[in-house]
Amino acid sequence: MKKNDLKVTVIGSAWYGDWAKNFYLACRRLGIAADIIYVNAFPAAMGGNRDALVSFFERAKSYVQKNFPFLFPFLKKARRFLSDAELCLKIFLSKKHANHICVYIWVPGSAWVLKFLKKRNITLVLWLGESTVRDASWEPLFDYFDSVFMACNGTWIDALREKKNKERVRLLPLASDATIFFPLPNRPKTADIVFVGKYIPARADVMDSLKEFKIKIYGYGWEDGFTKYPWLKSNYCGVASTPALNKIYSGAKIAIGTLWLSKEPYTGPTQRIFDIALSGTFQVAEDIPLSRQLFGDSVAYFNDAEELKSKIEYYLKHDQEREKMAEAARKEGLKYTYTEAAKKILAACGASIE
Numbered sequence: 001m002k003k004n005d006l007k008v009t010v011i012g013s014a015w016y017g018d019w020a021k022n023f024y025l026a027c028r029r030l031g032i033a034a035d036i037i038y039v040n041a042f043p044a045a046m047g048g049n050r051d052a053l054v055s056f057f058e059r060a061k062s063y064v065q066k067n068f069p070f071l072f073p074f075l076k077k078a079r080r081f082l083s084d085a086e087l088c089l090k091i092f093l094s095k096k097h098a099n100h101i102c103v104y105i106w107v108p109g110s111a112w113v114l115k116f117l118k119k120r121n122i123t124l125v126l127w128l129g130e131s132t133v134r135d136a137s138w139e140p141l142f143d144y145f146d147s148v149f150m151a152c153n154g155t156w157i158d159a160l161r162e163k164k165n166k167e168r169v170r171l172l173p174l175a176s177d178a179t180i181f182f183p184l185p186n187r188p189k190t191a192d193i194v195f196v197g198k199y200i201p202a203r204a205d206v207m208d209s210l211k212e213f214k215i216k217i218y219g220y221g222w223e224d225g226f227t228k229y230p231w232l233k234s235n236y237c238g239v240a241s242t243p244a245l246n247k248i249y250s251g252a253k254i255a256i257g258t259l260w261l262s263k264e265p266y267t268g269p270t271q272r273i274f275d276i277a278l279s280g281t282f283q284v285a286e287d288i289p290l291s292r293q294l295f296g297d298s299v300a301y302f303n304d305a306e307e308l309k310s311k312i313e314y315y316l317k318h319d320q321e322r323e324k325m326a327e328a329a330r331k332e333g334l335k336y337t338y339t340e341a342a343k344k345i346l347a348a349c350g351a352s353i354e
Helices: 014-028 048-067 069-093 111-119 139-144 155-164 201-208 242-250 271-279 288-300 305-316 321-331 338-347
Strands: 006-012 034-037 098-108 122-130 145-150 169-171 190-195 216-220 253-258 283-286 300-304
Touching: 006 014, 014 034, 014 098, 014 338, 034 069, 048 069, 048 300, 069 111, 111 122, 111 139, 145 338, 169 288, 190 242, 190 305, 201 288, 201 305, 216 242, 242 253, 242 271, 253 305, 271 283, 271 288, 283 305, 288 321, 300 305
Parallel strands: 006 034, 006 098, 098 122, 122 145, 145 169, 190 216, 190 253, 253 283, 283 300
Antiparallel strands: none
């Protein structure tokens, strides 16, 4: 199929909006007619400020859960149905193209929506963000998709490929955007360590072992740890937008990438490891097999808090090693951009984009 006859609709989760948005922008950069629909904002993305709408319904969800818990299942189902209905309506009313591809980002949609799209002869692609171990309801939906790309691997993916056709299920790691993340060589290093991620008590325990260093932490919910770890108050810097992260990473000597504190098959490397790599910042990351497969020795890996602290102590004293490894990680990271991912997904659908 030729590029001029192609339409791509990116269907993404609002909670992982940057992933969906950056894939959509990559399609536009490739000269492809594309649009984007968020499936778990309400209304999904029908004008207005999407973030404000999401925030409103997050507040409503918390209120209902606390005060009227018996209503919560109904509210959740109603929101999902209305969001799905809007998705179908938007696609039904969209400009007709000879070839239309819908790319689901992060999770598959509802079965009735997928049936609706298949009846319209739309090619369906899924780029799944987590192992199927996370949610058993996902796997039956794979039959609706022409291609399934998995962002992480493990023993479970081999069994899945046997059941669902080896050629239809492929590994496609997470990605980053080279227009957002890039080296800033003249930016001063104002922190020894930076970590970006939401508050998890086990993460706070790890960070507590690093409090002797000059550390900056960004992300949601870290206020919950202030009572147990008073030192967090002066080290927590709030929530940072994606565009701001490049400067944040570049302003640290070491960035902590993946910090799940759990192992495969439930996890893979987070998007942070790709963003940090493109920023040109040296990073330490949890020792996950796929991370080693993608980045080799360009990242310093750890398995526990003690090893993390030891690696940080070592690399803070070895500037040239940090710089060499950071440059190597950036070269590897350039293989995993949204533009490269879009090329692979569209090629699997038979699209000619050159």
